[in-house]
Amino acid sequence: AAPVAFMGGMSRAAQIGVIIKNGGALETLARVRSAALDKTGTLTRGNPEVRRVIPGTHSADELIALAAAAEQFSLHAFAQSIGQVAAERGLTLPEVTGADETATNGVRALLADGTEVRVGKITYIEEVAGPLEPAQLAPGETFVYVSHGSDLAGIIILADELRATAAGTVARLHELGVTDIAMLTGDNAATARAIAGTVGIDEVEAGCTPQTKVEHLAAMRNRPVLMVGDGVNDAPVLAAADVGIALGARGASAASESASAVITQDDIANVAYVIEISQRTVRIAL
Numbered sequence: 001a002a003p004v005a006f007m008g009g010m011s012r013a014a015q016i017g018v019i020i021k022n023g024g025a026l027e028t029l030a031r032v033r034s035a036a037l038d039k040t041g042t043l044t045r046g047n048p049e050v051r052r053v054i055p056g057t058h059s060a061d062e063l064i065a066l067a068a069a070a071e072q073f074s075l076h077a078f079a080q081s082i083g084q085v086a087a088e089r090g091l092t093l094p095e096v097t098g099a100d101e102t103a104t105n106g107v108r109a110l111l112a113d114g115t116e117v118r119v120g121k122i123t124y125i126e127e128v129a130g131p132l133e134p135a136q137l138a139p140g141e142t143f144v145y146v147s148h149g150s151d152l153a154g155i156i157i158l159a160d161e162l163r164a165t166a167a168g169t170v171a172r173l174h175e176l177g178v179t180d181i182a183m184l185t186g187d188n189a190a191t192a193r194a195i196a197g198t199v200g201i202d203e204v205e206a207g208c209t210p211q212t213k214v215e216h217l218a219a220m221r222n223r224p225v226l227m228v229g230d231g232v233n234d235a236p237v238l239a240a241a242d243v244g245i246a247l248g249a250r251g252a253s254a255a256s257e258s259a260s261a262v263i264t265q266d267d268i269a270n271v272a273y274v275i276e277i278s279q280r281t282v283r284i285a286l
């Protein structure tokens, strides 16, 4: 292959804000037949808005204050939204003496009074609060559960806007020969299916951990396979893909080390553009 053409493709990609690390990644991109897309922050904008709360054992304000206290050390998109609501309401947060976060489940914090607060997936809260019913959600909404000790303090309903370019990008990927497209998300199945339906993705794997994202990717039929993600929880699957594309500043910092191509601008439309550029470049080089 002619390296001059490859450098042209890489510099054209750089013009739209895409940094391709090496010629091998460009060549692989041109041949990509499958794509796995993360949901939160990739197909959606990743700055969710708190829509409403369903109080459990605690009032709405107590619930928000507890959740915001536990989330204050987290970089997750939900953490910022919950913290903002607590600030808007002028709530005083309980004192936290220790906290830890898992990319899979959510966060937990130990309060100064010795009680534990958890914010995250329903299964994570069930570990301390016992079996729970999933809340009813409108399309585009998702939820986090909040526990205090063994009580279900309540549920926070968030809505994350779809990116304007998400559906168009999925359609364009099909035109470019990337016909096998799956969504891999850590979020719940109902939210994942609703978003997938809106953007035109049939294959959905919800409730994923960073490790099961890798397993689902490995099971994809057509090769090479592209992974597009933005989050800390996407780093292993970005590394496992034939080409990994990390979206946005959050993705770049969390995943750029493992990704073979890094998108610096926060727009999923660039994924289709860069495949187009790679296909044209490889055609010229051959």
Ligand code: ADP
Residues within 6 Å of the ligand: 038, 039, 040, 041, 071, 074, 076, 078, 079, 101, 102, 103, 104, 105, 106, 107, 119, 120, 121, 122, 142, 143, 144, 184, 185, 186, 187, 188, 231, 233
């Ligand atoms: P995706 O794989 O679609 O990008 P996320 O990275 O948002 O999904 O994580 C999936 C799920 O994990 C979230 O929907 C949420 O339930 C839970 N979760 C992860 N981190 C947090 C956190 N800091 N606070 C609350 N929930 C969290």
Ligand code: MG
Residues within 6 Å of the ligand: 038, 039, 040, 041, 042, 229, 230, 231, 234
């Ligand atoms: Mg994400």
